[in-house]
Amino acid sequence: ETGVTQTPRHLVMGMTNKKSLKCEQHLGHNAMYWYKQSAKKPLELMFVYSLEERVENNSVPSRFSPECPNSSHLFLHLHTLQPEDSALYLCASSQDGTGYEQYFGPGTRLTVT
Amino acid sequence: DAKTTQPNSMESNEEEPVHLPCNHSTISGTDYIHWYRQLPSQGPEYVIHGLTSNVNNRMASLAIAEDRKSSTLILHRATLRDAAVYYCILRDDNFNKFYFGSGTKLNVKP
Numbered sequence: 001e002t003g004v005t006q007t008p009r010h011l012v013m014g015m016t017n018k019k020s021l022k023c024e025q026h027l028g029h030n031a032m033y034w035y036k037q038s039a040k041k042p043l044e045l046m047f048v049y050s051l052e053e054r055v056e057n058n059s060v061p062s063r064f065s066p067e068c069p070n071s072s073h074l075f076l077h078l079h080t081l082q083p084e085d086s087a088l089y090l091c092a093s094s095q096d097g098t099g100y101e102q103y104f105g106p107g108t109r110l111t112v113t
Numbered sequence: 114d115a116k117t118t119q120p121n122s123m124e125s126n127e128e129e130p131v132h133l134p135c136n137h138s139t140i141s142g143t144d145y146i147h148w149y150r151q152l153p154s155q156g157p158e159y160v161i162h163g164l165t166s167n168v169n170n171r172m173a174s175l176a177i178a179e180d181r182k183s184s185t186l187i188l189h190r191a192t193l194r195d196a197a198v199y200y201c202i203l204r205d206d207n208f209n210k211f212y213f214g215s216g217t218k219l220n221v222k223p
Contacts, residue, residue: 004156043157045211090156092156100147100162102157103159104158
């Protein structure tokens with residue numbers, strides 16, 4: 001595996017479910033990011049982790065809970081989501097937490113029913 | 114609260130140069146200008162970034178106006194693989210202010 005991988009690629013969940021998105025980077029980077037891309041809105045930065053410490057949380061609802069157990073893995077835990085949370089969730093990594101030259105994964109297409 | 118303005122779409126012929134404009138009239142002195150592109154069904158891909166001087170890399174060139182209120186991404190010879198949405202982004206010292214706009218959808222005709 002190379003680059004940034006995300007699983008699953010597609011996810012359908014009900015509003016009462018709990019699920020997790022996984023991201024793994026194979027680039028030796030120290031920073032990882034979660035973004036949300038909705039159909040009619042620009043890409044939105046959700047969370048930033050640098051050296052496994054959360055350094056940014058852009059007013060994201062608590063039903064989204066990130067976890068970064070090590071510099072190669074990032075999770076987004078989901079619970080009691082709303083239909084408006086349906087979107088493409090993208091993970092990215094960069095060498096450090098400054099955000100330069102981010103490498104993105106292919107995303108997880110989430111549908112909340 | 115968009116900080117960049119780009120045309121919604123542009124069209125180019127294959128093997129011709131493409132100039133993608135971006136306006137950022139409220140740019141501050143410490144804002145870097147980044148460009149990413151997103152091919153269909155893929156995550157965004159880094160293209161280039163700069164602060165004041167023009168920049169070149171293997172993918173593209175970035176021309177920054179002297180007053181820094183606008184910039185242009187230049188693809189020297191468009192290929193069909195360059196068809197994507199191109200995002201012009203400003204990043205300031207506060208990392209959480211990393212604004213993606215709506216981007217320009219580039220269509221490349223054979």
